[in-house]
Amino acid sequence: MATIRYCLLIQAILILFISGGIFFKYKRNLKSWTIAFFSGIFGLEILVFLYGTSKISIIYPQFLGWFYFNMGFLYGPFLWFHFQSFICGKNRYSKVDSLHFIAFIIIYIYLIDVLIVPNEERMQYIRIHFLDRIMPINYARAVHQLLYAIIILYITGKNKTKLSSNVLIYLLTLSIIYICSTLIISFFTLFADGWRQFAYYYLFNNTMIFVIGILLYKRPEFLKEMKKKYSTSTLNYNDMILIQNKINHLFTHDTVFLKNDLTIGYLAEKLDVKSYQISQTFSELIRENFNDYVNRHRIAYSQKLLKNPSYTIYKIEAIAIESGFNNKVTFYKAFTKYTSTTPSKYRSLNKKSKK
Known part of the structure; x- marks a missing residue:
C-alpha cells in the first residue's frame, strides 16, 4: 500500500x-x-x-x-x-x-x-x-x-x-x-x-x-x-448548419460560383453574416477549403457544358470562362484534380460515347 x-x-x-x-x-x-x-x-x-x-x-x-x-x-x-x-x-x-x-x-x-x-x-x-x-x-x-x-x-x-x-x-x-x-x-x-x-x-x-x-x-x-483558430467565436453548430444551407442555396439555385471574382467577403455580404463565420463554417462543418469548394462546383458545371452539343464550338478557354475561371491554366489544373483527366479528353470521350 x-x-x-x-x-x-x-x-x-x-x-x-x-x-x-x-x-x-x-x-x-x-x-x-x-x-x-x-x-x-x-x-x-x-x-x-x-x-x-x-x-x-x-x-x-x-x-x-x-x-x-x-x-x-x-x-x-x-x-x-x-x-x-x-x-x-x-x-x-x-x-x-x-x-x-x-x-x-x-x-x-x-x-x-x-x-x-x-x-x-x-x-x-x-x-x-x-x-x-x-x-x-x-x-x-x-x-x-x-x-x-x-x-x-x-x-x-x-x-x-x-x-x-x-x-x-x-x-x-x-x-x-x-x-x-x-x-x-x-x-x-x-x-x-x-x-x-x-x-x-x-x-x-x-x-x-x-x-x-x-x-x-x-x-x-x-x-x-x-487550439482552434475560432476559439473566441460565439458561432455554434446550429448557426453553422443555417449558414451551410444558405451557401448551398446560393451555389445550387443562384450559381454564385460562376462569378469569377467570388470571395468569402461577397458571400458574407449576400448572406448578411460575418466573413469569419463563413470561414468557420467551411473549416469546422463543411470541412473543405473555400477555393476547393468553389472550384468543385465550377468543374461540375464545366462538365455539363463539355457534354452539351450546343457548346461544341466553344474552345476550352471559353468553357473555362463560362464556368467562372479566370484563365485556361487554372481551369486545367482544377479539372484534372477533380476528374483525373483533361477537359479535352473529357470532351472527346463523351463524343465517342454518344456515337
Whole structure:
C-alpha cells in the first residue's frame, strides 16, 4: 500500500503540473481550460485523499472534511462543458452554466455546520456520524457522476456524425473512462472496508489518464484542433448548419460560383453574416477549403457544358470562362484534380460515347 501511495503522490503532482500548463497556455480556449480543470481537480483530490488517510491530518486537521466530499460534484459539470465545446461549438462559459454547480453548493451548505466547528470537534463528529452524515454524500456523489456519465455518452453517440474521427475517438474514450471510473468509485462506496482502499480507485484513474495522454501523443493533429483558430467565436453548430444551407442555396439555385471574382467577403455580404463565420463554417462543418469548394462546383458545371452539343464550338478557354475561371491554366489544373483527366479528353470521350 505504501508503494501505491508514493506512486499516487508523484502522479498527482504530475497531473497538477500538466493541467496548470494547459490552463495558463490555452485559458481562453474552452476546450483546453475545461479539461485542465477536470484533470486538475482529480490531481488535487488525490492529494486530499493522501492527506486525509495519513498522520498529517491528525497533526494538521485544519483542512479535514473541507474538500474531499465535495470535489466529486465538479467532475460532471467540467466534463459536460468540455464535451459541449466540441459537439455544439461552445466557446464561452455563460451564467446559465452555473446551474451545473448547484449540487456542489448544496453539499457545502449541507456540511457547513460541521465545517465551521473547531478542528478536533470536526474530526470527532465525522468519525461518529460517518454512516448517517457522510455516507449519504458519497452515495449522492456516485449517482451525480453516473448521471453525467450517461448523459455525456448519450450526446456523444447522438452527435457522432457531426464530429471528425479524431474528435469522436477522443470523446468516446474520455466518456468510457469516466463511466468506468464512476462505476469503480460506486463499488468502493458500497463495499470498501475503509477509506484507504480508495487508493486503488485513484490508481485506476491515473492509468486511464495516461491512456488519454498516449492517445493525444499518437494523434498530434488533435492537439492542434484543441487550439482552434475560432476559439473566441460565439458561432455554434446550429448557426453553422443555417449558414451551410444558405451557401448551398446560393451555389445550387443562384450559381454564385460562376462569378469569377467570388470571395468569402461577397458571400458574407449576400448572406448578411460575418466573413469569419463563413470561414468557420467551411473549416469546422463543411470541412473543405473555400477555393476547393468553389472550384468543385465550377468543374461540375464545366462538365455539363463539355457534354452539351450546343457548346461544341466553344474552345476550352471559353468553357473555362463560362464556368467562372479566370484563365485556361487554372481551369486545367482544377479539372484534372477533380476528374483525373483533361477537359479535352473529357470532351472527346463523351463524343465517342454518344456515337
